[in-house]
Amino acid sequence: MNQTPVTRDKLFQYGAIAIPLAFAGFPLYVLAPDFYATNHGISLALLGMILLFIRLWDAVQDPLIGWLVDKSVRFFVPITTVALLSLCLSITLLFNTIMLSPLIWFGACMFMAVTAYSVIAIILGAQATLWTEDKNDQTRIAGVREAFGLVGLILAVSMPSILQDIVPEGRVYLWYGFILTILGAIALFLFSKAARINISRTPSLRVPSPFTAVRSTPRQMGRFFAIYAVSMLASSVPAVLVIFFVRDLLGAEHMVGPFLLLYFLSGIVGMPLWKKISEARGKYAAWAMSNILAIAGFAGAFLLGHGDIVAYAIVCLVSGLALGADLTLPPSILSSQIHADNKQNLSGTYYALLAFIGKISLAVASAIALPYLDYAGFVPQAINAPNSLWSLSLAYALIPCVLKFIAAVLLYCFFIAPSSGEKNETV
Numbered sequence: 001m002n003q004t005p006v007t008r009d010k011l012f013q014y015g016a017i018a019i020p021l022a023f024a025g026f027p028l029y030v031l032a033p034d035f036y037a038t039n040h041g042i043s044l045a046l047l048g049m050i051l052l053f054i055r056l057w058d059a060v061q062d063p064l065i066g067w068l069v070d071k072s073v074r075f076f077v078p079i080t081t082v083a084l085l086s087l088c089l090s091i092t093l094l095f096n097t098i099m100l101s102p103l104i105w106f107g108a109c110m111f112m113a114v115t116a117y118s119v120i121a122i123i124l125g126a127q128a129t130l131w132t133e134d135k136n137d138q139t140r141i142a143g144v145r146e147a148f149g150l151v152g153l154i155l156a157v158s159m160p161s162i163l164q165d166i167v168p169e170g171r172v173y174l175w176y177g178f179i180l181t182i183l184g185a186i187a188l189f190l191f192s193k194a195a196r197i198n199i200s201r202t203p204s205l206r207v208p209s210p211f212t213a214v215r216s217t218p219r220q221m222g223r224f225f226a227i228y229a230v231s232m233l234a235s236s237v238p239a240v241l242v243i244f245f246v247r248d249l250l251g252a253e254h255m256v257g258p259f260l261l262l263y264f265l266s267g268i269v270g271m272p273l274w275k276k277i278s279e280a281r282g283k284y285a286a287w288a289m290s291n292i293l294a295i296a297g298f299a300g301a302f303l304l305g306h307g308d309i310v311a312y313a314i315v316c317l318v319s320g321l322a323l324g325a326d327l328t329l330p331p332s333i334l335s336s337q338i339h340a341d342n343k344q345n346l347s348g349t350y351y352a353l354l355a356f357i358g359k360i361s362l363a364v365a366s367a368i369a370l371p372y373l374d375y376a377g378f379v380p381q382a383i384n385a386p387n388s389l390w391s392l393s394l395a396y397a398l399i400p401c402v403l404k405f406i407a408a409v410l411l412y413c414f415f416i417a418p419s420s421g422e423k424n425e426t427v
Helices: 008-015 018-040 044-071 073-096 102-131 135-166 172-199 210-215 219-249 253-281 283-302 309-340 344-375 386-416 420-426
Strands: none
Touching: 008 102, 008 135, 008 172, 018 044, 018 073, 018 102, 018 135, 018 172, 018 219, 018 344, 044 073, 044 102, 044 344, 073 102, 073 172, 102 135, 102 309, 102 344, 135 172, 135 253, 135 309, 219 253, 219 283, 219 309, 219 344, 219 386, 253 283, 253 309, 283 309, 283 386, 309 344, 344 386
C-alpha cells in the first residue's frame, strides 16, 4: 500500500473534524434526554424505550454503513459533507423547534443525527487504518483524533453556560447549532485536504458483505470486541445518568459544566500517559490498568452524598484520566489487529462493528438505567426519597465498578497472561 507520511500537518487536517463531531455528540447523547424530560414532560421510562429503539436501529445499520464505506474510499469527502450537514441540521432542529408531537420529533431528529454521526465516525476510523501500517503511527493517529474530540467536548460542555450570559433566553441552542455549523465547515475544509491525498493512494480492494466479514472475524479480534463491549457498557451507564447524579444527588446543578470540563480535560492529560505506558508495557496492559483506575473513581462516587462537591471533583479527575485510555487504546488495538490479520479491505466494516458495540452499550444502558430509576421512584429535578437517590448512586457508580473489573480480568486472561497476547498486539 502506498502511504502518505503521517506528518503533523496531516494529523491536524485529519483530526480537526473530530471537534464538530464531539461538539454535536455531547447534546445528542447527554443533554437531549434530560431536555425532553424536563421541558416536554416525557417520562424517563418512555424516553428510555425510544432511545433503545433508535440506538438499536442505529447500531444495526453500522455494519451496512461500514460496508458502504469500504466500497467508497475514494468518496470520503462528499459523503462526509452530506453527513456533516445532516448532523448540524438535526441537532439544531432537535433543540429549537417542535413540528410534530415532542416524542415523535425527538425520535425523528435523534435518528437523523445518530445516523450522520455514525457515517462520519466510521469514515474517520477507516481512513486511519488505510493511512499507515505502523503501530506507533496508528496510536498517534488515534490519540490526535480523540484529543481533538475531547477539545470538541470541552467546547460543548462550556458553550451552553457561555451562551446563557450573552444571548437572549431561549436562543441558547439556536446559537449552539450555528456554532456547530461554523466548526463543521472549517473542519470539513481541513479534512478534505488530508482525505484527498491519502485516499487517492489507497488501492481498490475486494469488499465482501458485512455478514461475511463478521463471520470471518479472527478469534483474537472477537475477544477484543467482547471486552470492548463490557468496558463500553461500564462507561455508558454513568454517561446516561451523570446529569441526574450531579443535580439531584449532589445538589450541584450549577457544577454540571465544570465537572464535565474537568473530566474531559483529565482525559486529554491522560492520553500521553497511556501512550507511554502502552509503549513500555503493551496496549492491553495499559488498557487493563486504566480499567482499574476507573474502578477507583466509580467506587469513590458511590460513597458520595449531597454537597460532596470537592470529592466528586476528585472522582472526575481520576475517572477522566482513565477515559484517555478508553478513547485512544481500543481504536489503536483494532487497527493493529486489522493489519496483523491482513484485513485492510474490511477496515470500515470493523470500525463500524466497534461503533456498533458502543451504541449497543449505550442503548442497553439507557434501556435498563432509566426505567430502573423510574421504577425506583426517582423523578428528575424534584425532591426524591433516600431510597430513590440510593438507587441512582447504585446505577451510576457501583454497576460500572463491577463491569470495569470484569473487563480488566478478561484483558488479563485473554491477552496479558498468555505469551501470545503482546505478540498479537504488536504485529
